Structure formats: structure tokens, C-alpha cells
Amino acid sequence: MSNKDYYNILGVSKEASKDEIKSAFRKKARELHPDVNKSSTAEQDFKDLGQAYEVLMDDEKRSLYDRYGADGLKNAGYDFHGPFDFGFGDLSEILNSFFGGGFAGARQDPNAPRRGSDLRLDFQIEFEEAIFGTEKDVEITHLENCDRCLGKGVEPGTKLNTCPTCRGSGQVQQTTQTILGHFTQVSTCPQCRGAGQIITNPCKKCHGEGRIDVSKVISLKIPPGVDNGNKLRVSGEGDSGKNGGPPGDIYVILYVKPHKFFKRDGVNIYLEQPISFSQAALGDNIEIETVDGKKPLKVQPGTQTGTVVSIKGAGAPYLNMPSRRGDQFIKLDVQTPTHLNDEEKKIFARLAEIEKQKSKKEPFIDKIKGAFTGS
Numbered sequence: 001m002s003n004k005d006y007y008n009i010l011g012v013s014k015e016a017s018k019d020e021i022k023s024a025f026r027k028k029a030r031e032l033h034p035d036v037n038k039s040s041t042a043e044q045d046f047k048d049l050g051q052a053y054e055v056l057m058d059d060e061k062r063s064l065y066d067r068y069g070a071d072g073l074k075n076a077g078y079d080f081h082g083p084f085d086f087g088f089g090d091l092s093e094i095l096n097s098f099f100g101g102g103f104a105g106a107r108q109d110p111n112a113p114r115r116g117s118d119l120r121l122d123f124q125i126e127f128e129e130a131i132f133g134t135e136k137d138v139e140i141t142h143l144e145n146c147d148r149c150l151g152k153g154v155e156p157g158t159k160l161n162t163c164p165t166c167r168g169s170g171q172v173q174q175t176t177q178t179i180l181g182h183f184t185q186v187s188t189c190p191q192c193r194g195a196g197q198i199i200t201n202p203c204k205k206c207h208g209e210g211r212i213d214v215s216k217v218i219s220l221k222i223p224p225g226v227d228n229g230n231k232l233r234v235s236g237e238g239d240s241g242k243n244g245g246p247p248g249d250i251y252v253i254l255y256v257k258p259h260k261f262f263k264r265d266g267v268n269i270y271l272e273q274p275i276s277f278s279q280a281a282l283g284d285n286i287e288i289e290t291v292d293g294k295k296p297l298k299v300q301p302g303t304q305t306g307t308v309v310s311i312k313g314a315g316a317p318y319l320n321m322p323s324r325r326g327d328q329f330i331k332l333d334v335q336t337p338t339h340l341n342d343e344e345k346k347i348f349a350r351l352a353e354i355e356k357q358k359s360k361k362e363p364f365i366d367k368i369k370g371a372f373t374g375s
């Protein structure tokens with residue numbers, strides 16, 4: 001610790017009162033705060049300022065300093081801050097307690113209007129509702145201003161009282177003994193949480209909270225084309241604000257129930273459609289399910305299992321562009337027959353004979369070749 005002139009650092013006279021020191025410190029701290037002061041000595045200047053302030057605000061340290069200088073303090077066991085050695089975070093904390101915020105990590109004025117909290121609502125809808133949109137009445141619970149005390153938390157007809165702990169300042173000074181010495185910290189009053197006033201007669205309805213849980217039914221407009229995990233914002237239906245601040249919002253997270261047979265990927269819908277051996281071989285006109293109801297589909301003769309066909313525009317609408325829609329894709333799944341009755345067995349046996357004769361005329365190797373050349 002060098003013999004720094006604390007009076008000079010703060011720019012006050014040797015006779016300066018605590019109020020003068022305090023106001024000088026505020027002024028200097030704004031100039032020298034490393035957020036503003038970009039000179040190379042910013043950090044040291046700021047530390048020196050903090051040190052000067054701390055010493056001159058403490059009667060005992062100040063008198064030691066006046067008589068013996070900084071070394072006198074050190075000899076008296078006040079080498080606590082070595083080079084006033086703590087981080088800017090701590091300094092900001094100290095400054096914030098002086099200025100009521102304004103520096104990084106500012107503490108909020110407890111009496112300032114504050115926006116209410118946003119709320120989250122998980123909401124499940126049917127597959128079809130996600131596709132075509134819907135309107136739902138949903139019961140929510142949020143905080144509303146208490147109607148008995150109009151959000152003040154004070155029983156009507158009674159008044160707020162000055163907080164006895166901080167005597168209305170909203171702040172308390174705490175001196176802690178650390179290995180570095182005494183450390184005085186100004187912090188928010190724990191009793192009034194910085195408000196400076198306390199409620200001695202809390203409102204009977206909200207117990208002094210100023211807000212109460214209210215259940216309410218809101219109408220939820222779900223647009224066409226929403227999908228699993230989409231978020232809808234219902235503005236102004238979150239918790240009500242404090243001290244006249246605006247309410248928060250509700251974020252509705254949508255969960256789409258899986259469908260019995262449709263699957264969805266973005267705007268496209270997928271369906272597996274079983275068809276019989278004979279339908280696959282001979283072709284057929286069938287009806288298939290779409291989200292719009294049954295639609296005709298032509299199965300081509302000679303359809304292989306796994307063939308995918310599509311119906312244009314039978315998919316899900318694009319979100320915010322409901323006139324445009326994706327497609328439906330249908331995977332045709334040829335079912336090998338089981339549990340054959342006698343007649344079917346005869347027919348398949350007959351079919352087997354025919355196939356044998358065919359393969360004699362058309363050797364197997366030719367069939368393979370045909371498969372590759374597409375003939």
C-alpha cells in the first residue's frame with residue numbers, strides 16, 4: 001500500500017463531511033468506472049477510489065489515516081485490501097448499492113414497474129387438429145392483481161410502514177471480518193427487500209402478495225399446419241405485472257397425438273396401404289384414407305411390394321400459408337395370403353403349375369436378364 005492521498009483522489013478537503021465524501025465518490029466513480037474509463041490505469045484508478053472511499057467513510061480508519069497515513073492503517077492491521085484487491089464484480093455490487101443500479105448487473109428498484117412472468121402451457125391436440133387448425137377453450141391459472149387491495153398488498157384502510165431494519169432506505173450495511181480485514185458491503189435490506197416500506201396489515205385476500213392465483217378460460221386459436229413442438233404465444237395472459245408493470249405472455253407448446261395410421265413429416269403425410277396378391281398382380285381401383293376423407297387410388301397391374309405412390313395436395317398445409325399443402329405418400333404393402341381355404345389353395349396350386357410351365361418355356365436366367373433390362 002503506497003501513501004496515496006485519499007482526499008486528493010476523491011477531490012475533497014480534509015474537513016469533508018461524510019455526505020461530501022459520498023457525493024464526491026459517486027461523481028468520481030462514474031468518471032472512473034472501467035465501463036467508461038478506457039485509460040490504461042482505469043482499473044487501478046478505480047481501485048484507489050474505492051479504497052479512498054472506504055477509508056474516509058470509516059471514522060476509525062480515517063483518523064488513523066489522518067494521523068499516520070496509509071502506512072499507519074497498515075500498521076494498525078488495516079492492510080485488508082492489500083491493493084484493494086477484489087474483482088470488478090464486487091465493485092459493481094458496491095456501486096449498485098450506491099447508485100441503485102446503472103452499472104453492469106444493476107439491481108432492480110423494487111418499487112419500479114415490473115412485467116409479469118411468462119407462463120408455459122403444454123397442450124395436446126389431435127393429429128387432424130394440427131393439420132386443419134382448431135379453436136379450443138383452455139383453462140389456465142395465472143396471477144392477477146388482487147381486487148381487494150388493487151395489487152398493493154395492503155389491507156384497505158391501512159398504510160405501509162417504514163421498514164424498521166433499514167429505516168426506509170431499502171439498504172443495509174454489513175461489515176464482515178475476512179482474512180483480508182473488515183469489509184463493508186451495502187446490500188438490499190432483507191426485511192423489505194429494498195422497498196423501504198413494509199406491510200404491517202397485509203391484505204386479507206392476497207396475504208400481502210398483491211396478486212392472487214386466478215383460473216380462467218381462454219380461447220386458443222390453433223392455426224392450420226402446426227406441428228409437434230410448435231409454440232403459440234397468447235399475449236398478455238401470463239402473470240400480471242408488479243407495481244403497474246404489463247402482464248407476461250403464455251407460451252403454449254403443442255403436442256400432436258400420433259395417428260392410428262398416418263405419419264407426418266413436415267407437410268407430407270405417409271401411409272402404409274396393404275394390398276392383396278391379386279390386387280398387386282392384376283391392378284385395382286381402391287379407396288384410401290386421406291386427412292380429407294377417402295380418395296380413389298389406382299393400383300397398377302404388377303405392383304411390387306414397397307411401391308410408393310403419391311396424392312398431390314393431400315398433405316398438411318404450410319403454416320401461415322394454408323392454401324398450399326404437402327402431399328400424401330402411400331407405400332403399397334403386398335400381403336402374402338395366409339389361412340388359405342380349400343378353394344384358394346386349389347387356385348394357388350393351379351397358379352404354381354402354370355408358373356412351372358412358364359419357367360420351362362422361359363428359362364430362369366432369361367427372367368433375371370429381363371429384370372435388369374426392364375423388358
Ligand SMILES: [Zn+2]
Binds near residue numbers: 207
Ligand atoms: Zn390483496
Ligand SMILES: [Zn+2]
Binds near residue numbers: 165169170171191195
Ligand atoms: Zn428495509
